[in-house]
Amino acid sequence: MKWGLRDVDAARGRDLVLTGVTVPVDPSCVTVVVGGDGAGKSTCLEVLVGLLAVRSGTVLRPPKERIGYVPATAGLYADLTVQENLDFSAKAYGLSGRAYRQQADRLLEQTGLGPARRRLGGQLSGGMQRKLAVGMALLHAPDLLVLDEPTTGVDPVSRAELWRLISGAAAAGTAVAVSTTYVNEAARAAVVVLLEAGKVAASGSPAQILDGFPGALGVMDGAERPAGLAWRRGITWRVWDPAGALPMGARPVVPDFEDAVVAATLASAHPGPGR
Amino acid sequence: MRCLAETQAASRCFGQFTAVSKVDLAVRPGEVLGLLGANGAGKTTLIRLLLGLLRPSDGTVGLFGESPSIETRRRVGYVPQTLGLYASLTVAENWDFTSAAFRNHRAPLPESISAWKKELVGSLPLGAQRQVAFAVALSHRPELLVLDEPTSGVGPLGSARLWEGIRRAATAGAGALVTTHNMEEAEQCDRLMIMADGKVVAAGTSADITAGRAVAEVRAEEWSRAFALLDGSRFPVQLHGTMLRVGSQPAAVSALLSRAGISATVESVPANLEEAFVAIVARPAGA
Amino acid sequence: MWAMISKEFRELRRDRRTVAMMIVLPIVLLVVFGYAANFKVSDIPAVVVGPGASQAAAMLPEPTFRVTEVDPAADRSAAEARLRDGKAVVAVVTGAGVPLILMDGSQLFSVQTAEAALGKVARDAGVSPRVEILYNKDLSTSWVMVPGLAGLILVFIGTLITSLGVVRERQAGTLEQLAVMPFRAWDVIVGKIAPYLIVAAVDLVVIVVIGMAVFHVPFAGNVGPFTLGAALFLLVTLGMGVLVSTVSQNQGQAIQLAFMLVLPQVLLSGLIFPVSSMAIGVRWISYVLPLTYFIEISRGVMLKAMPITDLWEPIGLLAVLAVAVLGLAVFRFRRDLAPGSRKDRAAVRAQEPVAS
Numbered sequence: 006m007k008w009g010l011r012d013v014d015a016a017r018g019r020d021l022v023l024t025g026v027t028v029p030v031d032p033s034c035v036t037v038v039v040g041g042d043g044a045g046k047s048t049c050l051e052v053l054v055g056l057l058a059v060r061s062g063t064v065l066r067p068p069k070e071r072i073g074y075v076p077a078t079a080g081l082y083a084d085l086t087v088q089e090n091l092d093f094s095a096k097a098y099g100l101s102g103r104a105y106r107q108q109a110d111r112l113l114e115q116t117g118l119g120p121a122r123r124r125l126g127g128q129l130s131g132g133m134q135r136k137l138a139v140g141m142a143l144l145h146a147p148d149l150l151v152l153d154e155p156t157t158g159v160d161p162v163s164r165a166e167l168w169r170l171i172s173g174a175a176a177a178g179t180a181v182a183v184s185t186t187y188v189n190e191a192a193r194a195a196v197v198v199l200l201e202a203g204k205v206a207a208s209g210s211p212a213q214i215l216d217g218f219p220g221a222l223g224v225m226d227g228a229e230r231p232a233g234l235a236w237r238r239g240i241t242w243r244v245w246d247p248a249g250a251l252p253m254g255a256r257p258v259v260p261d262f263e264d265a266v267v268a269a270t271l272a273s274a275h276p277g278p279g280r
Numbered sequence: 281m282r283c284l285a286e287t288q289a290a291s292r293c294f295g296q297f298t299a300v301s302k303v304d305l306a307v308r309p310g311e312v313l314g315l316l317g318a319n320g321a322g323k324t325t326l327i328r329l330l331l332g333l334l335r336p337s338d339g340t341v342g343l344f345g346e347s348p349s350i351e352t353r354r355r356v357g358y359v360p361q362t363l364g365l366y367a368s369l370t371v372a373e374n375w376d377f378t379s380a381a382f383r384n385h386r387a388p389l390p391e392s393i394s395a396w397k398k399e400l401v402g403s404l405p406l407g408a409q410r411q412v413a414f415a416v417a418l419s420h421r422p423e424l425l426v427l428d429e430p431t432s433g434v435g436p437l438g439s440a441r442l443w444e445g446i447r448r449a450a451t452a453g454a455g456a457l458v459t460t461h462n463m464e465e466a467e468q469c470d471r472l473m474i475m476a477d478g479k480v481v482a483a484g485t486s487a488d489i490t491a492g493r494a495v496a497e498v499r500a501e502e503w504s505r506a507f508a509l510l511d512g513s514r515f516p517v518q519l520h521g522t523m524l525r526v527g528s529q530p531a532a533v534s535a536l537l538s539r540a541g542i543s544a545t546v547e548s549v550p551a552n553l554e555e556a557f558v559a560i561v562a563r564p565a566g567a
Numbered sequence: 568m569w570a571m572i573s574k575e576f577r578e579l580r581r582d583r584r585t586v587a588m589m590i591v592l593p594i595v596l597l598v599v600f601g602y603a604a605n606f607k608v609s610d611i612p613a614v615v616v617g618p619g620a621s622q623a624a625a626m627l628p629e630p631t632f633r634v635t636e637v638d639p640a641a642d643r644s645a646a647e648a649r650l651r652d653g654k655a656v657v658a659v660v661t662g663a664g665v666p667l668i669l670m671d672g673s674q675l676f677s678v679q680t681a682e683a684a685l686g687k688v689a690r691d692a693g694v695s696p697r698v699e700i701l702y703n704k705d706l707s708t709s710w711v712m713v714p715g716l717a718g719l720i721l722v723f724i725g726t727l728i729t730s731l732g733v734v735r736e737r738q739a740g741t742l743e744q745l746a747v748m749p750f751r752a753w754d755v756i757v758g759k760i761a762p763y764l765i766v767a768a769v770d771l772v773v774i775v776v777i778g779m780a781v782f783h784v785p786f787a788g789n790v791g792p793f794t795l796g797a798a799l800f801l802l803v804t805l806g807m808g809v810l811v812s813t814v815s816q817n818q819g820q821a822i823q824l825a826f827m828l829v830l831p832q833v834l835l836s837g838l839i840f841p842v843s844s845m846a847i848g849v850r851w852i853s854y855v856l857p858l859t860y861f862i863e864i865s866r867g868v869m870l871k872a873m874p875i876t877d878l879w880e881p882i883g884l885l886a887v888l889a890v891a892v893l894g895l896a897v898f899r900f901r902r903d904l905a906p907g908s909r910k911d912r913a914a915v916r917a918q919e920p921v922a923s
Binding site: 033035039040041042043044130131132154157158159160161162163164165168169171172173175176177178186187188189192193194195201210211228230236237238239240263266267270271274 | 318319407432434436437438444447448462464469470508517519522554
Binding site: 366380 | 582
C-alpha cells in the first residue's frame, strides 16, 4: 500500500482506541472506513493525517503540503466569505496567481458554489458547507485526501454531489480515504474497512466482503424476535447462522452487502467459539 | 382505518414564500411513513403543521381526528435530531423530567436503558443516547411517533437495533413518521414520501419509486478517463470501485465514450433509491 | 412546572464553572470589600529630613503614618527622590522656617488621608506648614485613573477577547485542520495573537492621547519605559487569554473563566483601592496580578516621570510573568496543534521513506 495504516495500535489517554488496524489507501482508489459511532473511524483518519500519535504500527503519509483533510466538523470559517475561505486555503498551501484563480473557479463551478462566492461561510446550508470544505481540501491537488464523515446528516442531493467530487478526485489519481456510517457509501468504495470497537471486522473490496459471508442467511416474519442472531429489515427479520443451520420457519435469502456488514459487525462484537 | 395524522391539501406560506404546498399525507396505526427531501424542501414545516406549532394557510391538518392542540400533542412522541435530552443530567433524571412533563409520574425506567440509569447522557456513546431518547419519547405510550433522523451517525448494527424498537411500537398499534436523509433507513419504512420545493414529488413504497428507473452501468479499462469525460460533459456519474453508474440513457453514454475512443461496456441496470431520488428531485414532477 | 425547576437545578449543579461563579464571586466581592477596599489609608510611608527631623518625626501620628527614614542631613532633593521612587508618599522637610510637606499626588487616597491627618497635627501644634503636592497638584482623579484604565482595557482585550478568538477556532473545528495544514505551530500562535496585540496597542495609544487631550493628564516621562512596560504587560495578558482558551471548550466557558481572572484585577490591582491600604492577607494577591505592576509603571511614567532605572522592579516582574505565562500558553497550545509528535514521526521514518 502506498499510504495508510499498517497494524496500528493507538490510544487516547489510557484507553486503547485502535488495535491492530490496517487501512490501505492507494492512488486512484477510494478507501471507505465504515462503522458505528465510537468504532474508531475518526481516530483512524486522525492517525492517518498525524493528529494522533500511534503506540505501535506504521503510518504512511505524504508531507503536510500534499495532504487535504476535512475533519468531521467541516472546518471552514463561518465569518469569512466563500472566496475568502478559498483564499486562505490557497495561501496556506502556497498557491497563488493565475493557477490558483483557475483552480478556484473550476472548484466553485463543480461544487455549484459560484453564485455564493460572497456569502459568509456561516450562512451556507450544511450541504454547501461540506462542499466548500472539500473544495478547500482539493484546491492544491493533494496526493492524499482524507474526509471524516463528510456526508453525515447531509441531504441526498448534496451527498451525491459530494461523492462526485470525491470520485473526481480518485479518477484524477488522488488517494482518497473517507469515513462514513452509511453502508451504501461503503458499497461504492474500492476498498472497505469495517471497524467495530477499534478493531477491523472485515476488510477488502465490497465483492470480497460479500463473498466471504459465512454461513446461511434467512428471512422470517413475526413480531417476536427470533432466537439466535437476528436483526430487523423493514417488516421482516434477518436471521443468520455462521454454521449454516437456519432456524425453523426461516426462508433462505441471498445476502446483500448490508447483510454482510451487519453480520461482520456482530461476529466481531461477539466472537463465537472456534472462530 | 382512522388516521393518526392527516393533512389534506395543506399549505403554509411565510409572506411570499411557500414552504408547503398542497400536501396530502396520512399516517395510519401500525405503519411507518418515511419523509425524504432536500433541505428547504418543507419537511420541517410540514411536521410543525402536524404538531400544531404552525397553522396551515390553506387546507386541513388533523391529529388524531382533531385540529392539533396541546391536548393532542400529549399523545405524540417526538424525538428531534438533537435528541431533546439534557447532556448534563443522568438517564434517570431525564426520564423523571419527561415523565413529569407528560404527567406520567413515577413510571418505571424501561429494561432496555436501565443499565445506563446513573450515567450522564452526555457521556454515553451516540447509539446509547439515541436508545435513551427513543425510550423517553415512548414513556407516555404515544399513539404517534415523530422521529427526525432517528439513526443518523449510528452505523448499521445500531440502526437495526433502533429500528427494532420502532417496529415494536408500530406492531403495538402506534404509527410513525420518520424524516431521514439515509437511504437504508428509508428502506426500513413501509411507505415513502419525497418532497421538493414544498410539494410532494413522489410517494409509495421504495419499489414504486424506483420502478421503471434505470441507470447506465459502465465498465471500462480506462475508467478514470471515462469518468473525467462524462463528468466534464455534465453527465451525472458516480464511481463505484472502478465501475461507473451514470443517470442517463445508455445510448448517449455509449456515443460519448466511443467518440472519445474509450472502449467500454455500457448496460442498463435498475436505479437504486438514491439514484431515483436524485433524478426525481432534480427534475420535479411536471417539469 | 416543578419538573422544570428541579431539572434546572440538576443541570446547574453539574455546570461547575457557573457554580464557581455563583459561589466564588460573592466570596471574592465580600473579601475585597471587607479587607481591600479602604479609602482611608493607614501606614503611609513618610520620610523626614532636615535639621528638625527627629522632632517632626515624633509628631507624625501612627498608625496613619509609618516613618521609614529620619535623616537630618538630607535635604529637599533627597526627599523628592524618595517620593519619585515611590518609597515614600509624604516627605517632611524641616529647615529654617516653616516646615515644607511634600506629597506624592499620584497616590490620591493616601494624600487625602495624609492631608486630613497632618491638618489636625498642624492645628494642634499651632504650626502652619507649607504643602506642596507633586506630580498631580490638583489631586485630579482622572489623572490617576486614566493610566490605570489604560491597563484595564489591555486586560480586557488581552485576556477576554483573545481567549474568545482562539476558542472560536476550536468550536468551529478549524483548529484540527490548521494542525494538518503545512503551518508550524508557531505560525498559528503568532497569527492568532498578532491582530489582538496590534489592536490593543492602538487602543492604548488612543486612551493615552484622549486622556492627555481631554483630561489634560500629563505624560511627564519617557515613552521608552512606558512602551516596554506596556509590551510586556500585553504579552502576559495575551498569554492568559491563550491559556484560558486551552481549557475552554466553547465561548461561554471562555468568557466565564476570563471574567473570573479579570475581576480580581479590577478590584485588587490598585486601580481604585490603594494596595498599601489592603490587609496583608489580601495584599499578596495584588502582588501576583500583572495589572498591579503595569499601573505602577503607567502612573510612574505619566505622572512622575520615573526613569527606567527606578522602574526595574515592576518591569522585571512583568518580564518574568510574561515568560512564565506565555511559555505555558504556547506549550499547551502546541499540544493541541501537534499531538502527532516525535514518536509518530519516528515510527513513520523507521519503516518506509515518506514519499515526496
